[in-house]
Amino acid sequence: MNKPQSLTQRWSETVVDTYGIPSIGLVSGQGATLNDEQGKSYIDLLAGIAVNSLGYGNEHVAQAVSHQARTLAHTSNLFATQPVLDAGAKLIERVGDDSARVFFCNSGAESNEAAFKLARLTGRRRILAAEHGFHGRTMGALALTGQPDKQRSFRPLPGGVEFYPFGDVEYLRQLVEQDPQDTAAIILEPIQGETGVIPAPAGFMKKVSELCDEYGVLLIVDEVQTGVGRTGTFFAHEVEGIQPDVITMAKGLGAGLPIGATITRGRAKGLFGPGSHGTTFGGNPVACAAANVVLDTVNAEFLAGVTRKGDYVRQECEKYSIVDRVRGRGLMLGLVLSAPVAKQAVRDGLEHGLILNAPNENVLRLTPPLVISQHELDTALSTLGTILEELA
Template identity: 45%
Template sequence: MTGNDELRDRFASAFMHNYGVPPVALARGEGCAVWDVDGRRYLDLIGGIAVSSLGHGHPALVEAVSRQVATLAHTSNLFLHEQEVLLAERLRTLLREPARVFLANSGTEANEAALKIAIKYGRTHGRGYMVAAENGFHGRTLGALSLTGKQSIRDQFGPFPLDVRFVPYGDADALKNAVTDDCAAVFLEPTQGEAGVVPPPEGYFRAAREICSATGALLVADEIQSAIGRTGHWFAHQAEEVVPDIVTLAKGLGGGMPIGACIGLGEAGEVFAKGDHGSTFGGNPVSCAAALAVLGTIERDGLLGNAVRVGALLSEGIAAVRHPLLKGVRGRGLWLAAVLTVPRSAQVQAAAQEAGFLVNALQPDAVRLAPPLVITESDARVFLDALPGILEAADA
């Protein structure tokens, strides 16, 4: 029995069944590479689901976390500390808009905070329902799940207490018809992540902004996956020159440490009063120090440009592959999906793993790539050279 087999068996005995049993037991990482417990090396092209912005073991992250945990590891929300203030100030600067920040521990918690803001805003202004997109994903807690338009993970936990109306993603006319003066908020991803890295038509997010402005509904941009340089911008909505009312963040913000943020811009930032919301661990000093290290390193090392450059190399390289299993590629920056002609993504993931690459079978016909922002052109070319063989093995 290999080390992987032994640890997978122990996992299967100890954990609930919600994850199944993951295929690889990882032991360590360095840069964009990880090694399993048997010593096999893989190029990490999923980055902990768009989380490991600086890769693995980055000196800036190690130093920031080590220093902070040795200084002050936790305060709760009964006290404040400088790291959380610095982070909130930094996020406001990157947004380039007046805003107020709530720090949480995850993406679903960030969206829960946004939902509570929307509910209170709606009650204050006599508005009763929300609008979200079909196939959208906003989290698995019951509030966030009520906004998630993915029936396979939603239906068994309903009915939900909130009135949420779903519209086809990318259809501006359907959105306009759904959003009236009675709508409190519209929740949208700039690109749908869990649906298969599906971008909307050109101008869709601008249309959403115009619709919300005309009706008085809040526009909530769920940037859990898309922000912090993933698409080559600090926030994906900035590429559309759109200013949302609320932005939610997590994943890449902490570079591997758990942190989320709900940012209210303008009036939305003033909705919460004392006692309206809270989190014991939200704004944890260690996670805030990690986030500051991530943001500082992305800026200092030009990783926004690297996301654009290496992302284009990957996108163009995948598009150039001629294989009957490969239909094309979609996405932006270092957030891509290789789209298949038939539902064989699980086989592609397994073949890639066998070849030494970690990718994600996101949908039956879509394989996600979300590597660390520090990935090099050389790393990308190694994968592209191997891709035809991976597809051939998956199609056998």
């Protein structure tokens, strides 16, 4: 009898090779710990790329999703359902503007596609996006992504997008003033995650907001990775007290289920109308049921815990001799290494039961589940310290 193939062996026979063949196959998880098909455990410091905000096996999420799937799994947006209305109301409350409205979709790329279309509906053509930013892989979101290597094979992309150095408000002002009457929007991430966890300089978002107010330009803040408590506040832009016209989000909102949202207010209010945009699965009741659990869980006490855990991780990681500095906030941190060994650290991590991520050769990105326990943190940081000291 032939021995059954492993999950990783079957991968290339089934799945398009856009990610390469995974090195391990996962089968279960609890809290911030995952288990592979061989029975080996791993502490997860990636959380499905900042997605599994409430960790694995969360009973409240499981109950809500199971109940909704048995009750009403899908209707399309031709009909109203309670979960989508509840989730929308909770997001509007978080924004703090009763005039805000929410468009639900399925991913961060979709939420940024919607933002792109909102910019077009202003009647203006130009959208200004940050160099090295990342907004998704679909064609519109890719056009906003300031990473030429990701764009090159898919040109020509949708036009009208121009790029500015992230954090350089004077350069951005010059771009706007070249043609303010045709500048529709400025888009930015509070922290550029895919580039290596690079926060916007202090005061930058506030100055961009003032620039947008001055010229009637939409301010789009991409909170896909930074939102839902990841940085210790519900939205990362809250630290500068700004009110964007458009907020895009996804990842942690569904605790592992696919859901995104584009929140409109201010100058973006009323730009979408009947027939201007849509998505079959957006606002799916099951995904919204999960989102409601997340939105009910991520309260002030929870956010304080994220900040406390993040400060602890930063403090411990700064002790490692190979760590030059730690960037980011809350539980979205980038360890900037003094040697190009980040990808080797990821490989070594798997051998030692630790899931890590390296956006480039010099940075490790840490985005664990927000519910990671102190015991899991201590174990993970001890293992990480051993790995990095060996590489040093």
